[in-house]
Amino acid sequence: MTLRRETNTNEFVTLITRLSQELQQHANINLQSALVHAEEAFKRILLSVYGYKLSNANEAEHNSPGVDLIDDENKLVFQVTISATREKLENTLSRKAIKGYADEGYRLKFMFVGLSKLRDARKEYANPYSIAFDHHSDCLYCSDISGAFLRLHIPKQEIALHILKQELGEGFLLTTDVLKQQFELSKRMLGVRYSPNLSVPVEAFGYLRA
Numbered sequence: 001m002t003l004r005r006e007t008n009t010n011e012f013v014t015l016i017t018r019l020s021q022e023l024q025q026h027a028n029i030n031l032q033s034a035l036v037h038a039e040e041a042f043k044r045i046l047l048s049v050y051g052y053k054l055s056n057a058n059e060a061e062h063n064s065p066g067v068d069l070i071d072d073e074n075k076l077v078f079q080v081t082i083s084a085t086r087e088k089l090e091n092t093l094s095r096k097a098i099k100g101y102a103d104e105g106y107r108l109k110f111m112f113v114g115l116s117k118l119r120d121a122r123k124e125y126a127n128p129y130s131i132a133f134d135h136h137s138d139c140l141y142c143s144d145i146s147g148a149f150l151r152l153h154i155p156k157q158e159i160a161l162h163i164l165k166q167e168l169g170e171g172f173l174l175t176t177d178v179l180k181q182q183f184e185l186s187k188r189m190l191g192v193r194y195s196p197n198l199s200v201p202v203e204a205f206g207y208l209r210a
Helices: 006-027 031-051 086-093 096-103 143-151 155-166 176-193 205-210
Strands: 069-071 074-082 108-114
Touching: 006 031, 006 143, 006 155, 031 069, 031 074, 031 143, 031 155, 086 108
Parallel strands: 074 108
Antiparallel strands: 069 074
16 A cells, blocks of 8 residues: 555655756756746745745845845745855855845745755855855755655645646646636537536536535
């Protein structure tokens, strides 16, 4: 017998690894749109797995260079990047925009969407504006997300898995809205021939209601 949690986790790990590989390949050939897609994809993934209330910095009034995602409720700012290097971290930490977030009590986190991890992480990073940041706990990798996914309740796992499938072009969720749209389309096609009395209860209706 295979537990549902095991099945979900195996599928999630496979898909998030695939997403990371594709984004890494795009970055390797200098497709700048790769990071734009990564920001939006991981905004939804982080929300579904961790519950962060993230918005894209380009859509918000902040629009600060070096910051991609913002959670004003939890006082978090995220840099989404494929480059897991000391230079990348310290370049972000030294940006003037970071001072404003530091003064307002925000914590900085990095979401590394590639397959590589930071090297030489034992040495502390230059943090000129003293924003809350710990490179041990504030650097997230896809393996961290997979570990957090494992600990979710099954219904939340299903939601996070569906979002990841959507980002990879595989997701389809049979919702009440979808059913209503299909029903209205069928009625229009039938025209005057349609009557509610034509509906015949079948076993499948139970699955649709669920």
